[in-house]
Amino acid sequence: MVDTGIGSYFKFSNVDWSSMGTATWETFWMTAVSIIVVAVLGFLLGLLLFETTDSDSLLIKALNWIVSAIVNIFRSIPFIILIVLLLPATQVIMGTIIGAQAALPSLIISAAPFYARLVEIAFHEIDRGVLEAAEAMGATKAQIIFKVLLPESLPALVSGITVTAISLIGYTAMAGAIGAGGLGNTAYLDGFQANNNAVTLTATVIIVLIVFVFQFIGDFAVKRIDKR
Template sequence: MTESIPFFQGIINLLAEFKDLLLIATWQTLYITFISTFLAYLLGVPLGIWVVVTAPNSIAPNRTVNEILGGIINIGRSIPFIILLVAVLPFTRWIVGTTIGPTATIVPLTIAATPFVARIIEQSLVEVDSGLIEMGEAMGATSWQIIFKVLLPESLPSIIRGVSITIINLIGYSAMAGAVGGGGLGDLAIRYGYYRYQSDVMIVTIILLVIIVELIQLIGNYSAKRIDKRNIR
């Protein structure tokens, strides 16, 4: 017990010393993660929907389009993020004018997350009861009506859970981007915890990342349960 007191005292002293840096790094991590998630869903949701509706026996089957989209998604998901991060540096510089800092990190994160989001959307939509789709078609609903009034509303709890998974994955990616000057808690951990051998800084950043991940997971699970019709009695 007495041995743990100096440890906690050291953590408290560290928080006091690095308070401003930790606050900035935490804000940068949240900024990077949530903006990247928003942009990835902006691109990934239509892509995932398109893959589902063009699949065989779906509402608008098109084998050629389906295979092309599936191939694009598979290629995007197969590239390790650290390689993608370096490979898109010219594109990142063209988009935001720089290759370092939180805003620059958003570009590769969005590119990496978009195919992941597309697969999450695809999986969520294919889980919808086919009977509901057939009922909509029997009632004369158009493809757009089936998508927006049947597929998306019925799959919303699964989609929300997917959002929390995406955010958590991007938090890990953003920490990885910190190794190349991407900002955030990962950057702080590398600069102080690794290069300056301050292991206590590394420990604090890990604790902060764990807390953020746990909060996001709890919020995602709670939100999904709240809107899941199967939980309503």
């Protein structure tokens, strides 16, 4: 008797669990490393955009326009195209265009501008009266940044980095489709191209679980930080 049910479509006995474990680690590693760099770079870019807004200086206005243009350009380029465009730079920086390490430049360059805008928005939502009060008390620029801007916007910054991290997980899957490793690579090569539906489904479920974990951690952190 021929099994025409779900068991015949998803043959989990064909899943190489060792390979799946390695792919899961690669996806997690790519996401974790990227999000650390993106958090720092995105914060600095967002801060720069915020500090150069509404300046009377032509030089500062020009700087704001240039940084804003760069951020908007890289936010607008579809990720799969950005990977291809950055292949020469990736080869120079990482020494390879294959594997998990090779995906890092594209992941960082695509996500940092996105997070920078979230940082800028978070800073602009802070009550101007709080900033003016700090300035009136003689606070230095560094004190305003680390004792006013950062604490006041921290819940929004953490929420933003959570959203960015989830986007990065999706990007790693796309990067895997062109040889960057991880669950995307496994789902495409070992699953789709090998006509092994069980591998594709398993990789998808693991990606969803990773997203849930990052979302849970982000939501938990925001609840602990937000004292409103």
